[in-house]
Amino acid sequence: MASVLVNGFQGPKSCDRLIVDEVLMSQYGAIVMATRLASAKEVLLIGDVNQLPFIDRLNLFEMQYIRLNLVVTVTKELHLQEHMLLLRYVVARTRP
Template sequence: MVLVLVIGFQGPKSCNRLIVDEALTSHFRAIVMATRLTDAKEVLLIGDVNQLPFIDRLNLFEMQYIRSNLVATVTKELLCTYRNPMDVAHAFNEVYSGIYSSVTRVQSLRMERFSEANIPKNLPNIFYLTYAQVKKESPIIQGFGKGEEIRVLTIHEAQGLTSERTVIVRIAAKRKMHDSVTRRGGNNAPHRQLCVPHKRR
C-alpha cells in the first residue's frame, strides 16, 4: 500500500484485489486512498485480531471478518516480541499463548491515580494516550504533547508506534474492560522503559 501511495503505478491502474498487511496499524484514510487509486474491486485487510479494529460506523462498505488461515496457509507463528518488556509479554499471554520478550526489563507497568499536577510533562520520547479522540483536548490544553518526541494520541493512533515511555490517561472510568491487565498493557504503543496507566481521582 505504501508503494502505491508514494511511488504510484508503473503499469495498469486497476486491480481485482488490494492486499494491505498490518492494516490495523494503518490510517484508514490511507487505505481508502489506495483503494481508490487502484480501483480495487476487493480489499483484503490483514491484521491482528487482538488489536482494536476499524469499525465502519457509517456503513460505507460491506465488511467481513475471517481468520487468516482461510485466506493463506499459516506456516509459522511468531511468539517473540522485541519491543515490549517482560511484564507486557506476560500480560499478553492472556491472548497470545506462549509469547515471550527479548527485552530484559522486568517491570514497566504500574497503575497510579493523579491530579493534573503530578503527571510528568517534560520527559523525552513519551506518548500520552487517551481512549477517545474527544479526550485528547484536555491533556493538550494542560500542556502535554509539547517538546521533542512527545505526543498526545488516541490508543488507535498509537498502534504500530513505539516510545520510551507511555502514559495512558483515562478521564472517565465507565468501562470495566479498561481495567483488565491485557487492555492496560496491550492496547498502548509498545514502550521500551515505562508504561503508566493513570486514572483521574
C-alpha cells in the same frame, strides 16, 4: 500500500484486489487513497486483535475508532486463530 502512495500505481489502470496486511497499523485515509489510486475492485484487509493500532505521530487530527461497517460495506469476516491457516487462505485467494 506505502509503495502505491509514494510512487503511484505502476501497472494496468486497475487491479482486482488490493491486499493490506497489518491493516490496524495503517491510517484509514491511506487505505482509501491506495484503493483509489489502484482502482481496486476489492480490498482484502488483514490484521489481528493483538496488533498495535495506528499511531498519529504528528498528532494532526483527533483519533476516533468506530465500527468498520459504519464506514464501508463489509462483505465477509474471517476469524482464524492460526497464522498458517491465514497464510494458506490468502495464498489461495490471490492465485489467478
